[in-house]
Amino acid sequence: MTEMSHIDRVMAALTNEPGDRLPVYPIACGVNRRFVNGGISYRDWAHDPKLYAQAFIEGQKVFDYDFAIGLMDLSVMAGDLGAHVRMDEQNTPFVDQHIVNSVEDYEKFEVPDITKGRSAVLLEGTKLYCDALKNQVITSGFIEGPLLALSQSAGAERLFMDMFTNPSAVHRALKVMTDYDIEMVKGFAKTGCAGLCWDYLWGNYSCLGDAEYEEFEGCKKYAIGLNELTIKEGMAVAIHNCADLPHLDTQIKKFAPAIYSMAYYPLIPGSPSASSVIEGGYTDKTLVGGQVDPQLFIRAPAEKVTQVVKDLCQEVKTALCKRGLNSPKYCIASGCEVPPDTHTKTENIKAFVDAGKQYGKMNA
DSSP, X not given: OOXXXXXXXXXXXXTTOOOSBOXXXXXXXXXXXXXXXXXXXXXXXXXXXXXXXXXXXXHHHHHOOSEEEEOOOTTHHHHHHTOEXXXXXXXXXXXXXXXXXXXXXXXXOOOOOTTSHHHHHHHHHHHHXXXXXXXXXXXXXXXXXXXXXXXXXXXXXXXXXXXXXXXXXXXXXXXXXXHHHHHHHHHHHTTTOSEEEEEOTTOBTTTOOHHHHHHHTSSIIIIIHHHHHHHHTTOEEEEEEOOSSBOHIXXXXXXXXXXXXXXXXXXXXXXXXXXHHHHTTTTSSSEEEEEEOTTHHHHSXXXXXXXXXXXXXXXXXXXXXXXXXXXXXXXXXXXXXOOXXXXXXXXXXXXXXXXXXXXXXXXX
C-alpha cells in the first residue's frame, strides 16, 4: 500500500478501513516548548497562547506526529477555580494548596470566567495550533473530566473519603465542575479542533468500583452527558486514562469514544496489555492507543526505545490479525505524556516515531 497522509491514516483506523501502518503518537506536549525560541520555560508556555500553540507547531515540524493533542497540564481547571498552583520554570505545574478544607467548602465552588486565566490560554492556544495544523494532522483539545477537576481542587484522599461520608456535598461540587466543563466544551468547539480528549482518570479499579464510578462520573449527568455534548458541538470524543486498572467496559464499550488512550503496568496483576485489549474486542469500534512507559524517554538509550516500539508493533499486529481486523485500530503511543522535563531525550522521541513508522507497517 502506498504511504498515506497522517489524516487519511487516522481516518482509516477510525472507520475500520485498511491503512498503510499503525498510527504513531508519543504523547509529546509540554516537551515541544524546547523548540520554541531556543527553549522556553513551562511557566511562559502555560501562560501565553501564542507560545503554547507554537510549541505544537514546531514539534510537528521536528517529529512528524500523526496527531496533535493539546495537553497543557492537569491543574488548569483547579487553578482557575482558586486552588494555588505551583508553577516552576521547567516542571509540570501542580496544585500545592487545595481549596476544600471542610465539607462546607464543596458548596463554595463557582464556574469561573473561561475568557480569563489559563482556561482562556488553553482555548486560544488550541485555536491557533488547530488553524496551523488542521490540514496536516488530526487535532484535538484536552480537558479534565469533572471528577478529576474536583480531585485536583480538593485533594484525592479527602475527596474519596467524602464520597462515602458526604456524597451529597460532593455531588453539588461535581455539578459545578460539570457546568465548567460544559462551558469549556463550547469554547473548544470554536477552536476548530477535530476532537476533544477527556481525562477520566478515576475510572480505575484501584480507586473505585463500578457502582462508585457510575455514581460519581460514569453517568448521564456527568461523563455521558459531556460526551454527548462534545459530539453535538461537532467534535469527536477521545478519552485518556493512564490508570493501572481502567474501567474499559465503561469507558470504551459504554462511552464509545472514537479514540481511547491508556497505559500498561506489567508489574500489576490484571493491568491490560495491548494484546489483551485487542483480543477482548475493545478495538473493534475504537482506536486504542498506548502503552509505552513514558520514563523510557528519560532513562533509556534510543536503541532501547526502538526495540520496545518494535516489540509493541509486533504484538499489536499479531493481535489484530487474530481478531480479524485489517484496519490499523491501534496507535503506537506512550502510556501517558512524554515527560516535559529538561532531562527528556529528544532523540528518544525521534527513535519512537521512526520505529513506529518502520515496524508498524501493516503488510510487514
